[in-house]
Amino acid sequence: MNFELKSLDLAACAAEKCDALIVLVSEAFAPAKDALSQLIAQARASGDLEAKPGKLLQMYRPAAAAATRVLLVGVGDGAARHVRQAVATAVAAAKGPSLRKVLISFAGADAQKSVRAAVQAVAEATYVYTTTKSKPEGRTLSQVWLCAPDAAAAQAELALGTATVxxxxxxxxxxxxxxxxxxxxxxxxxxxxxxxxxxxxxxxxxxxxxxxxxxxxxxxxxxxxxxxxxxxxxxxxxxxxxxxxxxxxxxxxxxxxxxxxxxxxxxxxxxxxxxxxxxxxxxxxxxxxxxxxxxxxxxxxxxxxxxxxxxxxxxxxxxxxxxxxxxxxxxxxxxxxxxxxxxxxxxxxxxxxxxxxxxxxxxxxxxxxxxxxxxxxxxxxxxxxxxxxxxxxxxxxxxxxxxxxxxxxxxxxxxxxxxxxxxxxxxxxxxxxxxxxxxxxxxxxxxxxxxxxxxxxxxxxxxxxxxxxxxxxxxxxxxxxxxxxxAAPKSIVxxxxxxxxxxxxxxxxxxxxxxxxxxxx
Missing domain, CATH: 3.40.630.10 (Zn peptidases)
Incomplete structure (x- = not known):
């Protein structure tokens, strides 16, 4: 499973094709003018999406995104433990044989402080033991993009997260x-x-x-x-x-x-x-x-x-x-x-x-x-x-x-x-x-x-x-x-x-x- 850091804002993430787009919505989330941000704002205003850690709202092929599934999940104040809980919840909900590429957008959450937690949560939610099974079926998820406006600042966190996993x-x-x-x-x-x-x-x-x-x-x-x-x-x-x-x-x-x-x-x-x-x-x-x-x-x-x-x-x-x-x-x-x-x-x-x-x-x-x-x-x-x-x-x-x-x-x-x-x-x-x-x-x-x-x-x-x-x-x-x-390399890790x-x-x-x-x- 490959983890990559990408310098993408929420609008850019919404334009990427993937099997699932997970958007981590914190209490500090400030919607921009793009379609997905406005959709999140409407969901919060109606009470259908809460910022409470782990609260989840799923959508299938919404017009606001190119992803097959979009999962909006609350991360509370954006603390690492809340990010880990939220990502684990979202990945478990999205998991299936067709899940191969996932994007995780840190919408208002501090990627520099929580990338490691997100990486560990993805790994935990998709882990499968296969060694002594005659017909092993391992992970299908092979590519994870971790997206934030300033990805470079989170490179050390990514290196630590992948090594920990x-x-x-x-x-x-x-x-x-x-x-x-x-x-x-x-x-x-x-x-x-x-x-x-x-x-x-x-x-x-x-x-x-x-x-x-x-x-x-x-x-x-x-x-x-x-x-x-x-x-x-x-x-x-x-x-x-x-x-x-x-x-x-x-x-x-x-x-x-x-x-x-x-x-x-x-x-x-x-x-x-x-x-x-x-x-x-x-x-x-x-x-x-x-x-x-x-x-x-x-x-x-x-x-x-x-x-x-x-x-x-x-x-x-x-x-x-x-x-x-x-x-x-x-x-x-x-x-x-x-x-x-x-x-x-x-x-x-x-x-x-x-x-x-x-x-x-x-x-x-x-x-x-x-x-x-x-x-x-x-x-x-x-x-x-x-x-x-x-x-x-x-x-x-x-x-x-x-x-x-x-x-x-x-x-x-x-x-x-x-x-x-x-x-x-x-x-x-x-x-x-x-x-x-x-x-x-x-x-x-x-x-x-x-x-x-x-x-x-x-x-x-x-x-x-x-x-x-x-x-x-x-x-x-x-x-x-x-x-x-x-030091982690300056290019995308x-x-x-x-x-x-x-x-x-x-x-x-x-x-x-x-x-x-x-x-x-």
Whole structure:
């Protein structure tokens, strides 16, 4: 799908042939003398069109425009979140097999502040997962013009929007794949494919290398599965080596049965989404490959399955983490923190400016925040504030939850340095307190995305969150540490969006060749 910026006013848009013309009508819209402007003015005067965000009026082949369909949609005060809501509503209404070219006119809305939101809304409304379908029917929409009198001013927004969408859709792709099409090995292959972008390199460690590192906690989760674990290390090097990187750590449980503490059968299929933290890290690196900012970022993904065979870790088993701290595993379904803790210890070697782990970690966070905001934990006020601000600007919000020391009392164990769970009360917080024990003096934050990484029900599927939040955060590091990102070209920006997914046939062939190990004893 191609997005193009065009310097066209409303009258010029009305003269263009297209399958759908979407006109974003703000409260500040001042009608000109052209026919379409006058039609909008009449619709508003009669009460048939409201400026309230998402309010829609459709027309088929009106005399005032050359488009097959014209959709007038309110955007309120023109804020980015209102534009995103309006565009999503309009594209969903216009979507069909004949929808191939769409024009979006910012009638009174500030294109410079909302092009990114519009691009993301179009992508979200037209996204289709096809990888494991025998007769895939993907997007029909192939061309989107974003029209404003001064298109040049919105070029940077377009570049950021298309890069964000590419990252979000890569995260969705791997989040949506069934467990047998997204094994740790295949996830490693996906990470390696990102090395085709400038400034990105990737290393994938297997069981022997992980054992040599002493990652006993991570290894204990993987020992019940025939699928070999993978520890993925990604580097984006856009700044000097002396510039400290941001480290992103993504939970990569490619399927979670709960292990011996097995989950109920109902909705267990959704545990393929338990690697959405890892998928979000891949998505951020995909976006960085397009944007090429002058920053350094490291991505760490501990990837494995959590399965209940005869070699699986048992409740009560004590394992030794890479940090040397011992852990009593009281619940094998609290496995995410066991793979993350070793990755957090590994992160210290990069002397990072900040470490952020991203995980579908606790049902308790879903109960607390639902699917609107991701849970965010940090003892570093400046880091927490930066993440909060990044979430708001990216329309991918989070909410800070407490980390009082008293919450960690329940993690005490008679048989190890700590237990991996502390009961039901405050479960999202006690999980964060567990991870905090492995962060040392590093500036660290934890994002619990269990409520925001995917949707259930009829709309079941990965959301690609929090790629937007993370991307805004890494791009907005203090100016003293980074140079300006590469400027967008002065001519009309044209960006082709692609998830660069591995074809389904290739996946099947790779899966058939993937070596399997016997369960560890």
């Amino acid at each position: 590419a990252g979000v859709e890569l995260a969705k792709e791997w989040g949506n794949r069934p467990g047998n099409h997204a094994t740790p090995t295949l996830l490693g292959t996906a990470a390696k494919s990102l090395a085709r972008f400038p400034k990105i390199r990737c290393e994938v460690l297997g069981p022997k290398e992980v054992a040599a590192l002493g990652m006993g906690s991570f290894m204990s989760v993987a020992q019940g599965s025939k699928e070999p674990l993978r520890f993925i290390v990604l580097h984006y090097s856009g700044a000097a080596k002396t510039v400290a990187p941001t480290v992103l750590v993504g939970k990569g449980i490619t399927f979670d049965t709960g292990g011996v503490s097995i989950k109920p059968a109902a909705e267990m299929d959704e545990m393929k989404f338990d690697m959405c933290g890892a998928a979000s890290v891949l998505g951020v690196f995909r976006a960085l490959g397009d944007l090429k900012p002058a920053i350094n970022v490291v991505g760490l993904i501990p990837a494995c399955e959590n399965m209940p065979d005869g070699g699986a870790v048992k409740p009560g088993d004590v394992v030794t983490s890479m940090s040397g701290q011992t852990i009593e595993n009281l619940n094998t379904d609290a496995e995410g923190r066991l793979v993350l803790c070793d990755a957090l210890t590994y992160a210290a070697r990069f002397k990072p400016r900040a470490v952020i782990d991203i995980a579908t970690l606790t049902g308790a966070c879903v109960v607390a925040l639902g699917g609107v905001r991701s849970g965010m934990f940090s003892a570093d006020d400046s880091l927490a504030a930066a993440l909060q601000a990044a979430g708001e600007s990216a329309l991918d919000p989070c909410w800070r939850l407490p980390l009082d020391d008293e919450y960690g009392e329940g993690l005490k164990s008679n048989f190890a340095d700590m237990a991996n769970v502390a009961g039901r009360a405050g479960g999202a917080i006690t999980a964060a307190k567990f991870l905090q024990k492995f962060t040392g003096k590093m500036p660290w934050a934890h994002l619990d995305i269990a409520g925001t990484a995917w949707k259930s029900g009829a709309a079941k599927g990965a959301t690609g969150r929090p790629v937007g939040l993370l991307l805004d955060y890494v791009l907005n590091q203090p100016p003293a540490l980074i140079e300006s990102a590469q 044209r960006r082709k969006m692609a998830t660069q997914a591995i074809p389904a046939k290739t996946v099947a062939k790779t899966a058939a060749k993937t070596p399997r190990k016997t369960a560890a004893k």
